[in-house]
Amino acid sequence: MNANLLKGNLDLILLAIIEPSPIYGGEITREASERTNGYFDFKEGTLYPALHRLEKSGFIKGSFQYLPRGGSPVKFYELTESGKKELSDKRREQQAFDQAMSALLGKS
Amino acid sequence: MNANLLKGNLDLILLAIIEPSPIYGGEITREASERTNGYFDFKEGTLYPALHRLEKSGFIKGSFQYLPRGGSPVKFYELTESGKKELSDKRREQQAFDQAMSALLGKS
């Protein structure tokens, strides 16, 4: 996978994965990988700074919780209201970009 | 336009615009803008370093030529054989990324 293609799309992807229900870091990576047949494989140095960025911007909110199976507590993230708006904005933005790309490349 | 979305896609766009026939910088910008109704508006600080990068990589080849209407000579670029291969590789890469994005976002 070309790393640069991810730039500018990572936030959108994370917001979209978090949207349905609270989820923590490791599960986000697994979800992204499974749903794309291994195409996406977020590294920790990619995922965690991005989550912090989103939290700092107020788009997501995290809280540590214990899993039923024990172990260390994990940080569950969920969308804030502002995050929901950001998600739909970014979806639109991405569609506009896709459309422009198609106009240049010719959809084939 | 979100600048980050362009990252990793600029080379593909330039190669695609250059492919049909030799073209110089200013015309590339105009072409990109016209075909996307003004969505793309490459800045000089974006365009020229990118062209240099592609030329240094051997994907395009430039030569100064005078325009019929006079003025300073302009630098026409055209694809090399290696550039044609790069273009088709990048097209494929982009399609794979699109597909993965759709799998995550749900094409709607």
Added chain:
DNA sequence: TGAGAGACATAGGATTACGATGTCACTATC
């Protein structure tokens, strides 16, 4: 001759993905 336009060029800053590394709490094994 001087102002302006068009094309090409590049340095510096900002953003962002990622490799490398570290910490911490718990689990399993010997």
Added chain:
DNA sequence: GATAGTGACATCGTAATCCTATGTCTCTCA
């Protein structure tokens, strides 16, 4: 019960890349 292993979270430094700002050069036109 000491030791090694695992999963999750965290952060530093690097590399890549787009863009703002600035500059130069050539030609045209007033």
